[in-house]
Amino acid sequence: MAESMPTFVVVGHPNKGKSSVVAALAQDESVRIEPRSGTTTQSTAYRVEVDGHGVYRLVDTPGFQRPRRALAWLRERATTAAERPAAVRAFLEAHRESGEMVDECELLEPLMDGGLVVYVVDGSVPYGPEYEDEMEILRWTGRPGLGLINPIGDEARHLDSWKTALGQFLGVAVVFNPVAADFEQQMVVLDQFAAIAEANGVGVRRSLSLLKQARERAHDRASRVIAEWVSTALTERVEKLMAKDAIPTAQEPELRERYEQRMRELEEKARHEVERIYRHGRLERAGEGLTVPGEDLFDVDRWYLWGLTKRQLLTTLTTGGAGAGAAGGLVIDAGLGGASLAAGALIGGLVGGAAGLTAGLRYGDRMADMKLGPVTLAGRRVTYGPSKHPNLPFVVLGRALDHQGRVARWSHARREVMALDPESPEAIWAREGMEATRKKLVRCFSRIQRSRGDEGAIEGLYGVIRPLMNRTDSEH
Ligand SMILES: Nc1nc2c(ncn2[C@@H]2O[C@H](COP(=O)(O)OP(=O)(O)O)[C@@H](O)[C@H]2O)c(=O)[nH]1
Ligand SMILES: [Mg+2]
Known part of the structure; x- marks a missing residue:
């Protein structure tokens, strides 16, 4: 059973609500959420279980700090798409040793271990090229996933541009406000997570019904x-x-x-x-x-x-x-x-x-x-x-x-x-x-x-x- 439990790795720019998404979907009030950015320095996995049966795992990660440099490093080491995941592995090895780009290493590692991408963005600010490097790096991992638009401050004025951009890199984009979401809305977004997991060979839908039973x-x-x-x-x-x-x-x-x-x-x-x-x-x-x-x-x-x-x-x-x-x-x-x-x-x-x-x-x-x-x-x-x-x-x-x-x-x-x-x-x-x-x-x-x-x-x-x-x- 444990092998079929999917791991969703929540990544993104600093301070866009990654930890908030993890807290909401893990129903865990102990997840640290800070108004200042950069307080999450290590990845932390939260295991969601019902009666000891693991349903899914959520990994809270530090935000990207130096995506431009990281991507430049990767580009020098792969000429074809087939070589890209190997380049990411090489990136992890090289930087774990040198102690550089710790944040990037922390967030890429759980992905390379088989995690699924949940890329969190803030729908209240416009899309911009600075996110492109991050999404490009995620694409290089070869890991499937989705984009999650967090309408911070209940505003998602830039929804359309985000959907268009995220769609190209990640295929699917969902809107989810982790602070305002109630149980029903959590189930809706988890169903979308589940669809991605199923499409990649990890069964999870049956487990979601366990969450509903636990709620009852x-x-x-x-x-x-x-x-x-x-x-x-x-x-x-x-x-x-x-x-x-x-x-x-x-x-x-x-x-x-x-x-x-x-x-x-x-x-x-x-x-x-x-x-x-x-x-x-x-x-x-x-x-x-x-x-x-x-x-x-x-x-x-x-x-x-x-x-x-x-x-x-x-x-x-x-x-x-x-x-x-x-x-x-x-x-x-x-x-x-x-x-x-x-x-x-x-x-x-x-x-x-x-x-x-x-x-x-x-x-x-x-x-x-x-x-x-x-x-x-x-x-x-x-x-x-x-x-x-x-x-x-x-x-x-x-x-x-x-x-x-x-x-x-x-x-x-x-x-x-x-x-x-x-x-x-x-x-x-x-x-x-x-x-x-x-x-x-x-x-x-x-x-x-x-x-x-x-x-x-x-x-x-x-x-x-x-x-x-x-x-x-x-x-x-
Ligand atoms: N109003 C509002 N604030 C949010 C929302 N998501 C995150 N925040 C705030 O943004 C800050 C950073 O959130 P956090 O989850 O720690 O972001 P992280 O750095 O990406 O992990 C915190 O002060 C949160 O309270 C949201 O949907 N609405
Ligand atoms: Mg955080």
């Missing part, structure tokens, strides 16, 4: 982490022992603060797990571990961003069917605009399906109830939570999906700090066809609450969450 498994695992976290959010509580004669209500602010802090920590933990699943364990997030206004889990004024709107909540809970009542906490208060809603068709569902529900759709003031234990010698146990707020699980899940979506789409070549921008959440609950999902979720949440988070109930939630992951790979 990552979604499975992320769904499981998120289902567990939502279940915990539905059942979590904090407690303390207070003195027998202490005033119970005076304990509430402290308990609530501890409850919220605990929930924030659990959310952070779930986020880290999801990041690790998508191989982004070193990802930096803005405001990580802090309570960022507008981004904080308990900034209830912003809950409409991640959870259901009042109207969605109302329709979902009242028509959610069995168990909606147990999901709890529904009464129309004045703040909800009860009059206009009551006048509408909703009231039928309310009266019929959710009679006897208590407490408010009121936002914010009451997250959970306090419960007092019996007085004992030691004192009195007070607990806070779990929250019965009907929107809390939607907020928790909406935030988790928003984060998961960003992480799953984040290229491993992208090295800036990720902002979980509360101004542009995915608005997942408003999507077409989500009403049915929202109703299923209400039933799942209710079952988790009633069973205090048993395995079967979590499994049920997993079953509803898992299909939502597919959106990260099928939309742009």
Whole structure:
């Protein structure tokens, strides 16, 4: 198997995104990407594997430094095309010994060892003769490959001239932005790599399907982490022992603060797990571990961003069917605009399906109830939570999906700090066809609450969450 694994050698001018291409296609955040040129001085091979099965190898190389001189040297040693690869071998031998043209040696060696060329250029600058020497040297190796146009800064103004030029030297040119590319776009460009490899006798297509399977498994695992976290959010509580004669209500602010802090920590933990699943364990997030206004889990004024709107909540809970009542906490208060809603068709569902529900759709003031234990010698146990707020699980899940979506789409070549921008959440609950999902979720949440988070109930939630992951790979 190992013999049939192709090696793609990523070459080009310095600072055109070679390392970025390697990072993106190897899904490896450890590949060094530097704003300064010339920081890559040695070739490094990255082996891409799934379950120990090698799929392909990517070699990051230093850029060409002295292509003109290198080509002049080669031209003196070959008169016919048939002699050219031998001249390149002679070049390697001569310069390895003298220690000259180290960069050229580093990048040519893996090619002469059977690698395939991936020649990276910047599509935002015009094509020019200075690239011709580089491509001519690549041609001399006799190695097949393709040109990869990186539209740096999202601009590929000079696409046509590049395509024409690359086409003559390398046959095929593809456009690929390693920083912006999501998984689908990576698969598209890898398919093109695979075609070149197949045409040269190295089978790889079957292996690419392994990458797709691995992606599915990552979604499975992320769904499981998120289902567990939502279940915990539905059942979590904090407690303390207070003195027998202490005033119970005076304990509430402290308990609530501890409850919220605990929930924030659990959310952070779930986020880290999801990041690790998508191989982004070193990802930096803005405001990580802090309570960022507008981004904080308990900034209830912003809950409409991640959870259901009042109207969605109302329709979902009242028509959610069995168990909606147990999901709890529904009464129309004045703040909800009860009059206009009551006048509408909703009231039928309310009266019929959710009679006897208590407490408010009121936002914010009451997250959970306090419960007092019996007085004992030691004192009195007070607990806070779990929250019965009907929107809390939607907020928790909406935030988790928003984060998961960003992480799953984040290229491993992208090295800036990720902002979980509360101004542009995915608005997942408003999507077409989500009403049915929202109703299923209400039933799942209710079952988790009633069973205090048993395995079967979590499994049920997993079953509803898992299909939502597919959106990260099928939309742009
Ligand atoms: N905006 C943007 N910057 C890029 C892109 N590709 C590379 N860069 C930047 O260009 C610089 C050099 O990238 P690198 O991958 O290290 O290039 P290399 O020297 O060819 O390996 C880094 O600062 C990258 O962040 C791209 O597609 N878009
Ligand atoms: Mg580099």
